Structures are given as C-alpha cells and as structure tokens.
Amino acid sequence: MSELDPVIHAQARLRIMAALSSLGPGDRMTFPKLQQLLDMTAGNLSVHLTKLEQAGYVEVVKSFRGRTPTTSAGLTNRGRVAFDDYTAQLRALLDPPKES
Template sequence: MKDLDPVIHAQARLRIMAVLSSVGEGDRITFTRLQEILDMTAGNLSVHLTKLEQAGYVEVVKSFRGRTPSTSAGLTRRGRLAFDDYTAAVRALIDQPKEL
C-alpha cells in the first residue's frame, strides 16, 4: 500500500484539494470564494495554499479586474494526479482485508 501524501493529508489541505478537484481541469476559483466554501480565515487559507503551491499541486494567479486585485487558485496537472493517487490510497486502506 502506498503511503498517504503528507502534503495533502493535513485536514485543511485535504479540504482545499477536494474543492479544487471539483473545478474543471484548467479552471480556477477565486480566493474569496474558496475561503467562503471552506470557512477558513484568509491567513490560514493563504498558508495552506502556499504549501500546496510549493509542492507543485496548486497554481495561484494574481491579477486585476480594473483596479481591483483578484487572486484565484486551481489544481495543476501534478496536483490532480497527486489527489487521485491520494484518494486511491485511502480507498485501498479502507478496503484492505481486516484481520481480527
């Protein structure tokens, strides 16, 4: 059985990855909307997004809409594969035969 990816395994990062995996490939969600969905503080979300970005799992894009700054995030191809591997490892752990 494969080990669970420690970058994804932290509860907050797992929740972020789950939400971002539901967004279409190549699409992003705004930081504000992600914060609302996850009910996380801006600082906490930012720290965890940075960790996921450093691992190459998430791409964070900063832009402007007129004069208003906008930040959005989405899974990279590597992030999508890592999340798929993570969920497969969890399923394997749950489904493995139990010896009593």
C-alpha cells in the same frame, strides 16, 4: 501500500484539494469563494495554499479585474494526479481487498 501524501493529508489542505478538484482542468476558484466555501480565515487559507503551491499541486494566480486585484487558485496537472493517487490509496486503506 505506499504512505499517504503528507502534503495533502493535513485536514485543511485535503479540504482545499477536494474543493479545487471539483473544478475542470485549467479552471480556478477565487480566493474569497474558496475561503467562504471552506470557512477558513484568510491567513490560514493562504498558508495552506502556499504549501500546496510549493509542492506543485496548486497554481495561485494574482491578476486584476478592472482596478481590483484578485487572487484565484486551481489544481495543476501534477496536483490532480496527486489527489487522484491520494484518494485511491485512501479507498484501498478503507476497503482492503477481500481474501478468498
């Protein structure tokens, strides 16, 4: 069994990945909604999103809604695969195959 992905394994980043994985491919969640959902400070969420973005797992998009700046985040294809792999490895670790 390979090692669990250390980028995802940190509790805050795992929570971010789980929240974003609930979205459809290509969908994003606004920063305030993600912050409220995870009950994280803006600074803490920002630091962990940056780490996930640097790994290529999350795409952060800054745009304007009218004149109001808005930030949203979503999983990249690479991030979705990495999260699926992570959860499969975790399941295998928690429920190893039974020997006959």
